[in-house]
Amino acid sequence: MRDSFGLLAIAGLSLSLGSSVAQATPKVAPLRLASTIALPHVHGRIDHFSADVAGQRLFISALDNHTVEVVDVRADRWLRSLPGVQEPQGEYYAARPGKLFTADGRGGDVRVYRGSDLQLLSTVKLDLGPDAEAYDPATKRLYVGYGGEDARKTYGEVGIISAVTDRYVGDIRTSAHPGAILIGEPGRTVFITVPKTHQISQIDARTGRIVATWPSRAGSPVSLALDRRHARLFVGMRNPAAIEVFDSRTHRFITSLPSVGLMDGLFYDSLHHRIYASGGEGYVAVYRQLSPDRYAEIAKVPTGANARTSLWVRPLDRYYVAVPAGGGRGARVLVFQPAP
Numbered sequence: 001m002r003d004s005f006g007l008l009a010i011a012g013l014s015l016s017l018g019s020s021v022a023q024a025t026p027k028v029a030p031l032r033l034a035s036t037i038a039l040p041h042v043h044g045r046i047d048h049f050s051a052d053v054a055g056q057r058l059f060i061s062a063l064d065n066h067t068v069e070v071v072d073v074r075a076d077r078w079l080r081s082l083p084g085v086q087e088p089q090g091e092y093y094a095a096r097p098g099k100l101f102t103a104d105g106r107g108g109d110v111r112v113y114r115g116s117d118l119q120l121l122s123t124v125k126l127d128l129g130p131d132a133e134a135y136d137p138a139t140k141r142l143y144v145g146y147g148g149e150d151a152r153k154t155y156g157e158v159g160i161i162s163a164v165t166d167r168y169v170g171d172i173r174t175s176a177h178p179g180a181i182l183i184g185e186p187g188r189t190v191f192i193t194v195p196k197t198h199q200i201s202q203i204d205a206r207t208g209r210i211v212a213t214w215p216s217r218a219g220s221p222v223s224l225a226l227d228r229r230h231a232r233l234f235v236g237m238r239n240p241a242a243i244e245v246f247d248s249r250t251h252r253f254i255t256s257l258p259s260v261g262l263m264d265g266l267f268y269d270s271l272h273h274r275i276y277a278s279g280g281e282g283y284v285a286v287y288r289q290l291s292p293d294r295y296a297e298i299a300k301v302p303t304g305a306n307a308r309t310s311l312w313v314r315p316l317d318r319y320y321v322a323v324p325a326g327g328g329r330g331a332r333v334l335v336f337q338p339a340p
Helices: 002-024
Strands: 031-038 049-052 057-062 067-072 077-082 088-094 099-104 109-114 120-125 133-136 141-147 156-162 167-174 181-183 189-194 199-204 209-215 220-227 232-238 242-247 253-258 265-269 274-278 283-291 294-302 310-313 318-323 332-338
Touching (some): 049 310, 057 088, 099 133, 099 141, 133 181, 141 181, 181 220, 189 220, 265 310, 274 310
Antiparallel strands (some): 057 067, 067 077, 133 141, 156 167, 181 189, 242 253, 318 332
16 A cells, blocks of 8 residues: 555656646747737738838838838837839838838839938839849849749849949849849849749859759749858748758758748748748748758747738847738738747
8 A cells, every 4th residue: 555655646746746847838939929010001912021120110012002011110000101103012121221122013113212201212114023122232232033924024034223323233034033032142142933933043143143043842932031050041832832941052952841821921030040931821830940950840820811921020039920901800010029
């Protein structure tokens, strides 16, 4: 009896200790909803957006609304709309020289606004289809994907614009309309995807030429993110939904991760060693980086229907997700704070 009692006592103590440990280390969601910012009078699809870190503003492409929405993330409030854009699809705010660049897909141009008062400075004409943008701070050049089927062309183009003079510099021809554009090493490397031909390419920023092209393993590559420290390039896929990981220097395939459908936002958070992927299925897939070659999905954070686009802003330690109007609720921006 004493042995049985002793075993029961030990078991009870173990359960008690296990319970204490569990209570001491509760499971914490990797993203905590800090606030919600309403976007009044915004209807339809919302596309890519950008941040003015010093001014703590977001510039959001309200594609079907034909406006650029401006949000104050310091005060968590909507500020104003910039009208006159036929189909805003991409935004990039360049802190130096302090300008906002808006890609107008239907207008076939890039509109340049002065950052201080958002007055229109100039319009750089390209052709139909301007979409994703990336800015190289070393060369002060903006890269814009356009052309392809949108412009009734059998090829696509990456347009290059001087952010200093607001002038068109030239083009880099691609096999079809470019998808995502990402600066690798500033002044040296640019990565792009071409969804139609299932390709990822590397551009030499010094020569303006494509120096390497390799295929995705499966699906259409639509998004890009980069872990610069470990030289890992993350490529977001559709059909099937996945994230493919490559060595950004050798282009060697490393692994593939199932992900969210209709992905349109992919970011690497170097502060917390995570990947965030937003898509149309109503959640953000969050992955923990276990090592440069190993990753694990740790959460599916609910957002909203068709909340495809998002933005990770490292200096502010915030992750923003745009949710279109629907289901009796207006359009809004969800502000998430990553847990340590």
